[in-house]
Amino acid sequence: MDKHEHHEDHNETWHMSHAESEQILEDVAFYRTLISNVVFIGKQGQADWVLVDCGIGHYAKRIIEAAEKRFGNHPPKAIVLTHGHFDHVGSAEKLADHWDVPIYIHPMEMDYVTGKEDYPVGDATVGGGLFSILSPFFPTKPVRLGKYIQPLPTEGGLPFLNDWTIYHTPGHTPGHISLFRQNDRTLIAGDAIITVKQESSMAVFVQHQHVHGPPAYFTQNWEEAEKSVKKISHLQPSVVITGHGLPMEGELLAEQLQELAANFKELAVPKHQNKLH
Structure with missing residues (x-):
């Protein structure tokens, strides 16, 4: 083994030893894959669980490690994708291969995950920080x-998750979905809303909590995005787990989500996009 291989092996071992999910509710936990979150739905140790989103590429081993710490050797019943962007599907194929389970996505996202259509290239003109500037180089194939x-x-029941409802929350992408459980008002929002200023690398690494609109550099339709935020606000979630940032709950979540829904154009839409509408 040469030095480079030893270094890679050492890095992998370090990451694996730290691959552990953080529990939010008894049956909901999340694990952060560098810049985006994956969500585990299911109680500790039970066989009946589902993975929501798959993070960036090269994280499959760490997601598997985090899953095994929570659920033992039980594979998930399914993988559900909120949408098809690279930081949500990067490890999907390797995870599905490992567990031999189906992956579900909204029909309007199918072309983006079956090799038929590219997402638009990231928009560096939205402002807000380093990630925006780098966004044209993010994978969109x-x-x-x-x-x-x-x-x-397209709406309603979710395979293997009878108490969760799918809501079509487009704007960030055409077939973006969020998952909501009415009995405790828990929301898995994907990128329809996020709790960190994703355009800024500093904000991402510090993880300062605040409710924001979807990542601006990749959002395709701002009118649809606004409707989706209003739909989410109307649900009045008590806990929200988003694709980027830390989970939020309680009064702070309620106040900031209501403010975002009421003032979406001012708070979320890039200024040059606002002028187009």
């Missing part, structure tokens, strides 16, 4: 999830 990918029902 369609991934190919092949035999594993299946379309979700």
